[in-house]
Amino acid sequence: MDRFFIFLIAGWSGFFVMAIELLSGRILAPNFGNSIHVWGGVITVFMLALALGYLLGGRWSLYDPSLRRLALILIAGAAAAIPVMLLGDPVLDWVFDLIQDPRYGSLLSATLLFFIPTTLAGMVSPYAVRLLVDQSQLSGHLAGLLYFCSTFGSAAGTLLTSFYLVLYFEINQILTGLIGISLLLGLLTIFPGNSKNASRQSV
Amino acid sequence: MRQGNRFKTLLALLASFMTTPSTAMNIIHTEKSLYRNILVYEEDEQRCMSFTRHNRTARQSCQSLDEPDQFVFSYTKMMMGALYLNPHPRNILIVGLGGGVLPTALSRMFPDAGIDVVEIDPAVVKVARQFFGFNPNPNVRVFEEDGRVFVKRAGKSSQRYELIMLDAFDHEYIPEHLLTREFLLEVKTLLTADGVLAANTFSSSRLYHHESTTYQSVFGLFYNLRVELKNRVVLAKMDGLPLRDAIERNANLLEEKLKLLGFGGDWLMPLFSTDRDWNPDARVLTDQYSPSNLLNSAF
Numbered sequence: 001m002d003r004f005f006i007f008l009i010a011g012w013s014g015f016f017v018m019a020i021e022l023l024s025g026r027i028l029a030p031n032f033g034n035s036i037h038v039w040g041g042v043i044t045v046f047m048l049a050l051a052l053g054y055l056l057g058g059r060w061s062l063y064d065p066s067l068r069r070l071a072l073i074l075i076a077g078a079a080a081a082i083p084v085m086l087l088g089d090p091v092l093d094w095v096f097d098l099i100q101d102p103r104y105g106s107l108l109s110a111t112l113l114f115f116i117p118t119t120l121a122g123m124v125s126p127y128a129v130r131l132l133v134d135q136s137q138l139s140g141h142l143a144g145l146l147y148f149c150s151t152f153g154s155a156a157g158t159l160l161t162s163f164y165l166v167l168y169f170e171i172n173q174i175l176t177g178l179i180g181i182s183l184l185l186g187l188l189t190i191f192p193g194n195s196k197n198a199s200r201q202s203v
Numbered sequence: 204m205r206q207g208n209r210f211k212t213l214l215a216l217l218a219s220f221m222t223t224p225s226t227a228m229n230i231i232h233t234e235k236s237l238y239r240n241i242l243v244y245e246e247d248e249q250r251c252m253s254f255t256r257h258n259r260t261a262r263q264s265c266q267s268l269d270e271p272d273q274f275v276f277s278y279t280k281m282m283m284g285a286l287y288l289n290p291h292p293r294n295i296l297i298v299g300l301g302g303g304v305l306p307t308a309l310s311r312m313f314p315d316a317g318i319d320v321v322e323i324d325p326a327v328v329k330v331a332r333q334f335f336g337f338n339p340n341p342n343v344r345v346f347e348e349d350g351r352v353f354v355k356r357a358g359k360s361s362q363r364y365e366l367i368m369l370d371a372f373d374h375e376y377i378p379e380h381l382l383t384r385e386f387l388l389e390v391k392t393l394l395t396a397d398g399v400l401a402a403n404t405f406s407s408s409r410l411y412h413h414e415s416t417t418y419q420s421v422f423g424l425f426y427n428l429r430v431e432l433k434n435r436v437v438l439a440k441m442d443g444l445p446l447r448d449a450i451e452r453n454a455n456l457l458e459e460k461l462k463l464l465g466f467g468g469d470w471l472m473p474l475f476s477t478d479r480d481w482n483p484d485a486r487v488l489t490d491q492y493s494p495s496n497l498l499n500s501a502f
Contacts, residue, residue, distance in 0.1 A: 029380035030490050033349025035323060036237050097359075102352050167498075170491035 002067055005189045006128050007149045009074055012185055013124040014153030016178055019161040020081060021046050023171050024114050027084070031092045032106040041107035042114075049115045053122015060123065061130035070127050071189035077120035078182030084113050085172050125150050232334060236326030243334045249275060252302045252330060254373060263373060264302025266335055272308070273465035278403050279304050280466045281428040281436035281474060285366055285401035288426075288440045290453040292316060292366035296357075296393065298350040298381070299371035300327055303337030310343050312460050318343045319364075321353045323378075351380050351389075358392045365395050369402040377405075379493040382414065386490075387421040391441070398441045406435035410498040412485035419479075420487050428474040438475075450475060 024042050025034060032038050057073070091112050099105040125146060132142040165174050231250075232243040239254045251265040265275040274280050282305060286292070293316050297306055300322035310318055320339075322328050325347045331337035339345045346353055350371050367390055371381050380386060394400065400422065404414050406429055418425055422439035429435045454468035461467050488495060 026379075026490075026493075030351060030383075030385060031355065033323070033352045034378065034380055035349055096355065102349065163497075166492075167494045170489070172491060 003132065005067060006070065006131050007146065009070055009185060009189065010124055010128045010146050011149040011153035011156075012181065013074060013077070013121050014150040015157030015160075016077070016153075016182055017046070017050070017118060017121045018154040018157035019165070019174065019178055020084075020114065020117065022158060022161045023174060024110060026166070026171055027088055027113070028092070028106050028109055031096045032102040032109070035102070037103045038106040041103060042110045045107065045110040045115055046118050049118035050122035053119040053124075054126050056119065057123030058126035058130075061127045065127065065130050067131060068190050070124065070131060071186040073120055073123050073127060074182055074189075075186035077117050077124075078179045078186070080117040080120055081175065081179050084117070085175050088113060232330065234326050234330060236324050238324045238326075241326055241330050243330060250334065252327075252335065255375060264304055264331075264335065266302060266304070270465070271336060272311075272463055274304065274308070276304075276434075277430045278434040278436060279308075280464070280471060281430065281434065282368055282370065282401045282403060283308070283461065283464065284426070284428055284436065284471050284475070285368065285399050285438055286457055286461075287450045287453045287471070287475070288399045288438060288445055289365060289397065290456050292364075292399070294364045294395075295319070295366045295368070296364040297321070297368045297370060298354070299369070300331055300337070300345070301370065302335035303331040304335070305368060305370065306343055307335075307337055308464055310340075314342070316342065319346065320344070321346045321348060321350045323347070323349050350378070351386055354386070354389050354393060358389050362393065363395045364393055364398060366399045366401070367394060369400070369404075372403065372405070377410075377495045377499060379495045380490070382417070382488055382495045383493050384417055384420055384487055384489045387418065391421060394441050396441055400437070400439045402437040404435050404437055405433075405499060407433045408499045409485075410495055411435070412482040413488050413495075413498055415479070415481035416483060416485045417488045424477060426475050426477060427480075428476070430474060444477070447475075 021042065024046075025039060028034075028038055028042065032041075060069075092109055095105050095109045095112070099108060128146055129139075129143050132146060133139045161174065169177070228244050228246045230242065230244045232241075234241040234243075242253045242255070244251055244253065245268065248268050249265045250268055252263045254263055262276075267273050267275055274283075291313065293313075295306075295309060295313075295316055295318045297309075297318065297320045300306070300320050303320075306318050306320050309316065320343065322345060328337075328345055328347060332339070350369075369381070369390070371378055390400065402418070404418075405411055415427075418437050418439065422437075424444050425437050425439040426444065427435065427437060451468075451472065454472055458467050461471075486492065
């Protein structure tokens with residue numbers, strides 16, 4: 001059951017990141033256009049944030065890792081995405097007035113709005129690997145399975161968002177849904193007594 | 204033997220490539236830009252700019268080789284219908300350059316008018332200058348940037364225009380952030396109190412309905428010019444649509460100038476319609492909801 005939640009969280013986290021990344025292009029377009037350099041800025045910020053997240057997630061897994069804490073990372077990532085909806089417009093307008101060049105404007109805006117939630121999402125995978133692996137023999141196999149889930153989730157998030165979700169919903173409705181599912185999944189993981197099993201397993 | 208056969212097949216293949224797709228199409232220039240492949244070709248006494256090789260109906264801009272001043276496309280003629288709402292604009296903004304047909308004609312008609320053109324793709328500007336006689340000068344300025352960014356910035360300064368022409372879409376791809384209620388509101392702040400908007404838009408897909416309600420939500424009543432099913436131009440005026448006799452007066456005033464472009468009031472006047480032939484419940488496009496390309500596809 002624990003493993004199921006670990007893989008589910010990794011897959012969902014992949015979905016979440018790519019859905020947000022696609023929407024971020026939409027969110028920046030009214031102020032900075034959607035030229036190739038705007039996408040360049042967005043992708044750079046997401047890659048850097050994920051890189052830092054991998055580092056931090058792996059590091060944090062050294063200290064008393066548990067499924068409960070993995071769920072907390074997921075919840076924190078969702079919470080960190082809330083300001084995108086609440087503060088998005090004022091932040092974008094502020095940057096628009098501050099920086100003339102849309103390249104650096106989009107880079108700074110993407111950093112301010114998306115860096116923290118994406119860093120937290122990046123922490124999920126290495127932390128999850130730590131929870132899964134108890135024998136070094138199986139580490140590659142389990143890491144492979146986990147990357148499969150996470151990247152498959154990313155593919156699903158990209159496709160569903162760009163093909164269908166934007167056709168039926170507003171950006172903020174999609175964001176609300178994404179954040180809501182993350183919170184729900186995090187809470188479901190924590191509450192039905194999974195936390196005890198998780199710490200037992202990981203010790 | 205086998206090699207000989209293969210050679211023959213190859214020759215046949217080459218021959219079919221050279222004959223079937225274009226009997227008299229003469230490609231004179233190709234250019235890869237960040238955004239697209241630009242193709243300049245000559246065919247049927249016309250020089251055209253196209254953004255794709257496969258679909259020749261997606262011509263961006265064409266110029267008659269014998270009479271380069273004459274307009275070839277009905278949509279550019281309809282865009283000039285904006286002058287029936289204001290026959291002498293002094294400041295003009297054009298979003299989307301193409302071959303530069305509109306700014307070239309307008310600067311010839313109104314040599315003293317200040318014309319600003321925004322074009323995102325530097326390669327399009329280059330090709331327009333090199334192959335379509337587009338000629339920027341102190342009165343005709345080109346800004347190589349995103350239309351939305353230009354409009355937003357211009358709105359924050361005190362820049363105002365008496366005529367704004369939106370011509371940034373083609374049938375293959377729509378910059379979705381240039382087809383939302385918020386963008387049109389930003390455009391509206393750039394118009395003078397009696398300013399005129401002309402927009403080249405779509406009419407052949409279900410996007411037509413969404414686009415219509417979006418323009419209506421920002422500009423209220425507008426003239427809806429449609430011809431040949433796929434061409435449609437929206438004309439709106441800040442202080443309300445002028446009545447038919449005012450338009451006819453302007454049409455007479457402009458008749459000689461427009462004749463130089465190859466058309467006149469007898470062609471343009473009957474197209475002025477305020478009929479609402481769209482679904483009024485179609486969802487308005489906004490920055491939050493703008494799947495224009497999906498709505499424009501056939502599904």
